[in-house]
Amino acid sequence: MTAGQIVKKYIEFFEKHEHKRIANSPLVPQNDPTTLFTSSGMQPLVPYLLGETHPLGTRLVNVQNVFRAVDIEEIGDNTHTTFFRMMGNWSLGDYFKKEQLPWVFAFLTKDLKIDPHKLYVTVFEGNNDVPKDTESITIWKELFKKVGIDAKEDERIFAYPADKNWWSRSGPPDKMPAGEPGGPDSEIFYDFGAELKIHENSQYKNVKCHVNCSCGRYIEITNSVFMQYRKEEDGTLTPLPKPNVDFGGGLERLLLAVENQPDIFQTSLLGPVITAIEKQTDKSYQKNETAMRIVTDHILGSCFISAEGVQPSNREQGYILRRLIRRAFDNFSHLNGKDLSAVIEAVVDQYKETDPLLVEKFEHIKYTILEEVKKYSTALDKAKAYIIKKYPSVSSGLVGDELMGVKEITVDDAFYLYTSHGLSPTQIKSLGYTFDDKAFAEQMKAHKDLSRKGAGQKFKGGLADHQLWRHGPQLHQS
Ligand code: ATP
Numbered sequence: 001m002t003a004g005q006i007v008k009k010y011i012e013f014f015e016k017h018e019h020k021r022i023a024n025s026p027l028v029p030q031n032d033p034t035t036l037f038t039s040s041g042m043q044p045l046v047p048y049l050l051g052e053t054h055p056l057g058t059r060l061v062n063v064q065n066v067f068r069a070v071d072i073e074e075i076g077d078n079t080h081t082t083f084f085r086m087m088g089n090w091s092l093g094d095y096f097k098k099e100q101l102p103w104v105f106a107f108l109t110k111d112l113k114i115d116p117h118k119l120y121v122t123v124f125e126g127n128n129d130v131p132k133d134t135e136s137i138t139i140w141k142e143l144f145k146k147v148g149i150d151a152k153e154d155e156r157i158f159a160y161p162a163d164k165n166w167w168s169r170s171g172p173p174d175k176m177p178a179g180e181p182g183g184p185d186s187e188i189f190y191d192f193g194a195e196l197k198i199h200e201n202s203q204y205k206n207v208k209c210h211v212n213c214s215c216g217r218y219i220e221i222t223n224s225v226f227m228q229y230r231k232e233e234d235g236t237l238t239p240l241p242k243p244n245v246d247f248g249g250g251l252e253r254l255l256l257a258v259e260n261q262p263d264i265f266q267t268s269l270l271g272p273v274i275t276a277i278e279k280q281t282d283k284s285y286q287k288n289e290t291a292m293r294i295v296t297d298h299i300l301g302s303c304f305i306s307a308e309g310v311q312p313s314n315r316e317q318g319y320i321l322r323r324l325i326r327r328a329f330d331n332f333s334h335l336n337g338k339d340l341s342a343v344i345e346a347v348v349d350q351y352k353e354t355d356p357l358l359v360e361k362f363e364h365i366k367y368t369i370l371e372e373v374k375k376y377s378t379a380l381d382k383a384k385a386y387i388i389k390k391y392p393s394v395s396s397g398l399v400g401d402e403l404m405g406v407k408e409i410t411v412d413d414a415f416y417l418y419t420s421h422g423l424s425p426t427q428i429k430s431l432g433y434t435f436d437d438k439a440f441a442e443q444m445k446a447h448k449d450l451s452r453k454g455a456g457q458k459f460k461g462g463l464a465d466h467q468l469w470r471h472g473p474q475l476h477q478s
């Protein structure tokens with residue numbers, strides 16, 4: 001089953017249940033200066049979840065392209081990509097838990113034919129303000145029973161606190177301001193099984209594995225949010241008269257479950273991109289997993305961001321695009337990659353079934369990425385020339401074009417390379433230089449405070465996203 005077929009089945013399933021399909025919103029939100037990218041399917045629907053009437057009614061479905069800058073640090077593991085497609089369905093004060101949970105379960109186990117024995121679910125455990133979500137537990141027990149599974153709590157159904165199973169725009173119940181809606185959520189996880197020893201071979205091997213463990217054995221494939229309460233002035237939470245459902249399921253994660261493939265970069269969707277990188281680098285994925293995952297992910301994100309007309313720059317979305325391209329290039333070069341355009345071609349080829357826009361914009365995407373690579377290479381050359389001129393003693397250490405060994409430079413010079421040539425601390429180090437990290441971080445903070453003051457409040461969300469790059473893009477050293 002291809003990614004395109006999963007999308008088709010999903011839309012058809014919910015249309016059969018009287019949902020209206022809404023369009024994929026742009027990746028760069030229009031009229032929303034608080035954030036740089038659309039990061040979930042519900043983001044463009046917030047006004048309707050808060051009570052505005054939607055022109056298409058109370059049952060909606062779509063597939064939304066999303067980019068999560070917050071997940072950049074996760075790239076390199078087996079389950080995260082910064083760009084992915086989120087399949088979503090919504091009830092705007094219409095149906096609730098007893099419809100939503102059976103529908104998701106039927107879609108996964110019947111339409112996608114995922115083995116129910118591989119599925120585990122989580123619910124909200126309750127706290128002082130809100131009771132445990134026993135309603136969802138009862139529904140889950142019945143659903144599993146129908147497929148011959150005795151779903152016991154702490155065996156197949158797990159209750160977690162608010163940090164895992166509660167949604168509101170401002171976080172857990174105690175952080176919600178008066179008037180704010182929120183509620184418990186119920187997630188479905190797919191288990192790749194103990195036999196693959198994913199947990200034992202991970203950095204989490206010393207802690208006990210559980211469904212929400214980050215080792216990669218269990219992956220969250222879907223999340224149904226039940227927007228059911230409202231925070232009152234006196235701090236209590238009261239039930240909303242017309243609660244909403246907000247469902248999100250990652251297409252790429254569902255493909256993992258459908259293919260029983262624990263590596264998001266090895267599915268039928270992204271596997272061919274990795275193969276293209278192996279060909280261009282004459283290296284194996286097995287020995288260069290992290291670097292090849294970063295190249296794949298960042299080129300994928302760059303293709304979709306540049307397709308929307310964003311240009312690499314030092315501001316907002318352009319800044320994120322610049323960092324993605326440069327970090328992809330760093331890792332590709334580190335692997336002695338020959339032609340990055342072959343990777344771009346592979347991405348477009350793999351995504352054209354669901355996103356024909358990439359084919360239409362192919363030349364533009366390629367030009368945008370390769371031009372930035374050219375600019376970056378020039379900046380690297382200039383940075384090298386600047387340093388060699390300033391520290392002539394290093395010249396004698398040159399081997400061919402490369403610097404031999406490591407040379408300490410002043411923090412002012414490192415900062416100059418950062419502000420004038422756009423080189424991150426890691427990139428400067430990868431050129432063969434060291435400097436005082438602590439002093440650099442202090443200078444960076446002062447610089448950021450200054451630019452934040454200049455930007456005022458306008459790009460609040462954007463600046464928060466920028467913080468993600470506070471350490472600069474890390475070159476993966478294998
Ligand atoms: P995780 O804890 O795995 O990072 P999340 O809690 O951030 O996921 P949600 O915000 O609940 O995820 O998003 C809804 C769905 O989107 C998830 O159930 C998952 O299928 C998918 N998803 C979330 N983040 C990613 C990602 N970085 N890459 C691929 N799919 C993702």
Ligand code: MG
Pocket residue numbers: 187220223
């Ligand atoms: Mg979640």
